């Protein structure tokens with residue numbers, strides 16, 4: 868299996884897991900861009916959000932919301948990001964949602 872995040876799902880690469888169910892895995896980003904930086908990924912491989920349907924996107928979003936509360940970033944605010952494609956800054960070709968919080972965010976993003 869060539870996909871990095873599929874290997875994390877299979878346990879072949881260690882990760883700091885914060886949530887797991889039948890469909891979704893969430894773990895801390897190896898290169899955090901904020902005090903809380905969690906990646907939420909589907910267990911089924913999709914190259915990007917372009918391939919994924921509303922059910923899995925909805926599940927991932929619900930997990931992100933729950934984690935925002937449990938991480939203590941819901942009240943002050945947080946950001947959910949899905950980088951897509953080259954110009955979107957997607958470096959890992961397995962759909963993932965970034966949950967970022969714990970600091971003030973800038974807009975527009977770089």
Ligand code: DGP
Nearest residue numbers: 882894895896897898950956957958959
């Ligand atoms: P993106 O640039 O949107 O494709 O985000 C990919 C993210 O994945 C990036 O923030 C760094 C993170 N990442 C890359 N390799 C690993 C890894 O082996 N473990 C973990 N936990 N995160 C990783």
